[in-house]
Structure formats: structure tokens, C-alpha cells
Amino acid sequence: MGLAKRIIPCLDVENGRVVKGVNFVDIRDAGDPVEIAMRYNEQGADELCFLDITASHEGRDTTVHTVEQIAEHVFIPLTVGGGIRAIEDIRTMLNAGADKVSINTAAIHNPELVRESAQRFGSQCIIVAIDAKRVDDVEGQPRWEIFTHGGRKPTGIDAVAWAMRMAELGAGEILLTSMDRDGTKNGFELGVTRAITDAVEIPVIASGGVGTLDHLVDGVIQGGADAVLAASIFHFGEYTVPQAKAYMAQHGIEVRR
Amino acid sequence: MSGIVAVIDYGMGNLHSVASALEHVGASEVVVTHDADVIRQADRVVFPGVGGIRDCMSEIRRLKCDELLAQALTQQQVPVLAICVGLQALMSRSEENDGVDCLDTIPGEVRYFGNPLTDAEGARLKVPHMGWNEVHQTMNHPLWAGIPDMTRFYFVHSYYAHAWDRSLLAGSVQYGVSADAALARDNLFAVQFHPEKSATAGLRLLKNFLEWNGQC
Numbered sequence: 001m002g003l004a005k006r007i008i009p010c011l012d013v014e015n016g017r018v019v020k021g022v023n024f025v026d027i028r029d030a031g032d033p034v035e036i037a038m039r040y041n042e043q044g045a046d047e048l049c050f051l052d053i054t055a056s057h058e059g060r061d062t063t064v065h066t067v068e069q070i071a072e073h074v075f076i077p078l079t080v081g082g083g084i085r086a087i088e089d090i091r092t093m094l095n096a097g098a099d100k101v102s103i104n105t106a107a108i109h110n111p112e113l114v115r116e117s118a119q120r121f122g123s124q125c126i127i128v129a130i131d132a133k134r135v136d137d138v139e140g141q142p143r144w145e146i147f148t149h150g151g152r153k154p155t156g157i158d159a160v161a162w163a164m165r166m167a168e169l170g171a172g173e174i175l176l177t178s179m180d181r182d183g184t185k186n187g188f189e190l191g192v193t194r195a196i197t198d199a200v201e202i203p204v205i206a207s208g209g210v211g212t213l214d215h216l217v218d219g220v221i222q223g224g225a226d227a228v229l230a231a232s233i234f235h236f237g238e239y240t241v242p243q244a245k246a247y248m249a250q251h252g253i254e255v256r257r
Numbered sequence: 258m259s260g261i262v263a264v265i266d267y268g269m270g271n272l273h274s275v276a277s278a279l280e281h282v283g284a285s286e287v288v289v290t291h292d293a294d295v296i297r298q299a300d301r302v303v304f305p306g307v308g309g310i311r312d313c314m315s316e317i318r319r320l321k322c323d324e325l326l327a328q329a330l331t332q333q334q335v336p337v338l339a340i341c342v343g344l345q346a347l348m349s350r351s352e353e354n355d356g357v358d359c360l361d362t363i364p365g366e367v368r369y370f371g372n373p374l375t376d377a378e379g380a381r382l383k384v385p386h387m388g389w390n391e392v393h394q395t396m397n398h399p400l401w402a403g404i405p406d407m408t409r410f411y412f413v414h415s416y417y418a419h420a421w422d423r424s425l426l427a428g429s430v431q432y433g434v435s436a437d438a439a440l441a442r443d444n445l446f447a448v449q450f451h452p453e454k455s456a457t458a459g460l461r462l463l464k465n466f467l468e469w470n471g472q473c
Contacts, residue, residue, distance in 0.1 A: 002376060002382075002390060002391070002431055002432060003382075003386065003387075003388050003389070003390045003432060004388060004389045004390070004409060005388075006388050006389065041456065044456075046388065046389055071273060071274055071277060072277045072281075073281075075274070075278050075281070075453060075454060075455070075456055075459060075460055076411070076454055076455075076456050077411060077413075077454050094271045095271055095273070097271065097273050097274055097277075099274070099454065119309075121307075121308065122307050122308040122309065123385070123415075124307065124385060124387070124413040124414075125307075172385060172387070172413075173387065201372060201373075201383060201384055202383060202384070202385070203383045203385070203387050203388070226383055226387070226388070227388070256389040256409045
């Protein structure tokens with residue numbers, strides 16, 4: 001027995017409200033991030049992830065306030081991603097009570113941000129988010145490239161090489177999202193998950209495409225992921241976190257219960 | 258009565274979550290500070306820490322938090338809880354950052370988990386040790402009250418402590434090696450995991466700390 005594989009529900013937050021809503025039984029307000037965070041905490045989620053999709057500056061101040069409120073009520077690790085572009089953004093979120101921030105596009109524009117922030121705040125709170133898409137080479141061998149702008153813009157960067165570089169620069173964890181699978185409910189892209197978990201020493205969170213509990217099991221057993229992140233299967237009451245953990249445990253995966 | 262709880266702030270990271278967790282479990286007054294006068298009057302002291310050990314140690318010394326901590330332990334004799342890098346700073350020396358001398362409050366060393374690290378079956382283990390792992394309670398202690406043996410706590414660290422005096426070990430965690438998860442001596446309890454991030458079990462430990470009279 002040893003370290004448990006983690007289950008991380010992820011919420012999209014805009015202007016301090018959870019968008020797309022979350023359908024729990026007995027919930028008063030499907031958009032209140034604090035209430036939703038507390039529910040997931042009660043269910044036994046191992047961590048929580050907030051993706052801030054707020055566009056405006058004022059809206060982002062609201063998000064900071066939301067993070068503060070959650071940190072006062074929920075005592076499990078909290079990651080905030082989306083819009084983290086500079087050291088100052090990281091400091092703001094950590095001071096608000098986030099335990100980790102996830103850096104995505106900013107790392108591509110300025111890889112030194114990862115080194116600098118890891119040195120300043122510690123690797124443990126710096127997650128690099130990688131949005132990968134499969135682009136097989138001329139011989140049809142699988143290859144994955146990093147895309148930005150929600151999967152629309154190719155960067156030419158190889159996802160596995162990038163993950164290794166980010167780890168070298170001091171990232172404490174990789175959040176890997178398959179842009180081919182995100183929102184499809186067809187399961188994780190296991191090829192890239194396995195390629196990256198094998199390539200780096202740091203933990204990898206698999207994300208994108210979870211539709212069934214078998215997908216979570218596959219992400220850990222076949223993909224080698226250290227944690228699995230999912231949104232809709234939990235939000236709409238299809239499965240609860242305890243159900244997911246029970247199912248993973250049945251398949252020989254160590255989970256916290 | 259928990260009285261005044263001073264969380265020693267030497268500028269390395271956000272201590273709000275420690276403070277709010279303590280308030281959540283009933284602390285009447287939590288002060289995040291490095292003010293000597295406040296710490297001298299505190300009824301309990303929390304010594305947290307995140308980040309690299311070299312920077313932590315230099316700030317601890319610059320702000321004279323080492324003296325304040327020693328005073329809390331030996332003169333004030335109030336209950337002291339060290340967390341994560343706070344525990345590591347108490348050891349004699351750390352391998353991190355090319356080797357750093359620490360406070361030597363608990364003789365022992367802080368070692369790197371090793372690369373590659375493998376479990377008993379030879380499977381590769383990631384470093385940092387990040388997530389929920391089982392803590393084996395190796396000592397009966399008031400801070401473990403109501404917490405079953407092998408309860409999982411949240412860890413995040415790449416270096417682990419090993420105290421020379423094994424009678425001080427209060428809890429251990431297996432991750433390729435057997436690492437010291439909790440050390441206890443007199444009015445000092447030190448944990449490698451983050452009770453403030455360990456959900457119900459962590460909150461219980463913090464509540465136990467607030468109720469502790471400082472004796473084993």
C-alpha cells in the first residue's frame with residue numbers, strides 16, 4: 001500500500017460563478033463555487049481544480065475573492081488555472097489561498113516563467129498545463145503536438161519533449177489535456193498519457209474525455225497517470241466521487257477513502 | 258481554551274490556509290506574524306514552511322525566528338506544531354540546495370527521495386511525493402487522538418526527514434523508503450504532511466493541537 005491515485009473534479013469559473021452549473025441533489029445554487037467546492041470536499045475529492053475562464057480584469061478580481069472564500073471553507077488542495085501569465089498573477093492566487101497554479105499558454109510564450117515561479121514559490125505549487133493533439137508523422141507513427149487557443153492553434157512543439165523541458169525548469173506536476181478527447185466522453189488519449197508519464201519524473205494529471213468510470217481506471221492503469229481530472233461526469237450527477245473511488249479500488253487502484 | 262496561536266511567518270509563502278484551518282477548528286485567536294512580542298505571549302506556536310530550504314533557513318535566521326522558536330520550546334514551553342519544511346528546518350542538516358545547515362533542534366538529516374525511486378515491487382515512484390499517503394502511528398500521542406492508524410494525509414515534498422533518535426518517531430510513511438512523517442518530543446510535534454490540506458483527518462489533528470497541554 002502507499003500513495004493514493006487522486007481524483008480531481010474541475011470547475012470552470014467565470015466572474016466568480018461556476019458556469020455550466022453543477023447538478024447535485026439538494027444544492028441551493030448550482031453556480032456558487034463555494035457551495036460546490038464544499039460538496040466535492042464532502043464527497044471525498046482529493047483536490048479541486050478551478051479553471052478561470054473570465055475575460056475581463058474586473059471579473060478576475062471576483063475570482064480572487066472566490067478563491068479566498070473557498071480556502072476558508074475547504075481544506076484540501078486547490079489548484080487555480082486560466083489566465084496565469086506572470087509572477088504577479090501567481091502571487092495573487094497563492095495569497096488568495098490557492099495551493100497550486102496551473103500555467104498554460106504563458107509557459108509557451110515564456111518558458112522562463114516556469115523556472116522563475118518554481119524558484120520563487122516552490123515547484124510544489126507550479127503545474128504546467130499541456131493541451132496536446134495527435135498529429136501523426138509521415139510514417140503514421142503517433143506524435144502529439146501542443147495546441148493553444150482551445151485546440152485551434154498548433155505550436156509545432158512536441159508534447160512529450162515539452163513535458164520533459166517543463167519538468168527540468170521546475171514544474172512540480174503536469175496537467176495533460178487531450179484536445180482530441182476533451183468534451184467527447186470517449187476517454188483519455190492513453191498514448192500521450194503513457195508517453196508523458198514515462199518520460200517525466202514528476203506526477204501527471206490526466207484530463208480530457210472522461211465519460212465513464214472505466215476511463216478513470218484506464219487513465220491510471222494504461223496511461224500511468226498519478227491523478228485523474230474530470231468535470232462533467234461529476235457535475236451532472238452521473239457518478240459521485242465515492243462511486244468513482246469504489247470502482248477504481250475494485251480494479252486494484254489505491255484510492256483514499 | 259486554545260488561547261493565542263502564533264503562526265510564525267518568515268515570508269516564505271502563504272500561511273492563510275494554516276490560519277484559516279486553525280480558526281475552522283475553534284482557535285479563538287490566530288496571529289500570522291514574526292513579531293517577537295506576539296510570539297513570546299502566544300499560548301501555542303505553529304512553525305510552517307514551504308519552498309526551498311536554503312531560502313527558508315536564511316529568512317528564519319534573518320528574522321530571528323530560530324531564537325523565537327527555541328524560546329517557545331524551552332522557556333515558554335508552549336505546544337509547538339511544525340509543518341512540512343518547518344519540520345525539515347528542525348533537523349540538523351538537509352541535502353537540498355547542495356546541503357544546508359538547519360536548526361539541529363531534532364538531530365537528524367533531511368534526504369532526497371532518490372532518483373530513480375522504486376517501491377518494493379520495483380515499480381517507479383514519482384518525485385515529489387505528492388498526494389495522500391498512509392501514516393503509520395508509531396507512538397501514542399494526544400495529537401493522534403480520534404485519528405485511526407494508517408489514515409491518509411496530504412504530502413508534497415521531495416526531501417524527507419530521518420531523526421537519529423528513533424524514539425522520537427511518532428509516525429512514518431512508506432514511499433520507496435520509510436520516511437519520518439511525524440516526530441514528537443516534549444511540547445513539540447512536527448509533521449511532514451499538511452494537516453491544513455488533509456481534510457477531516459488534518460482538521461482533527463489541528464483540533465487536537467489546540468487542545469493539547471504540551472505533554473506526551
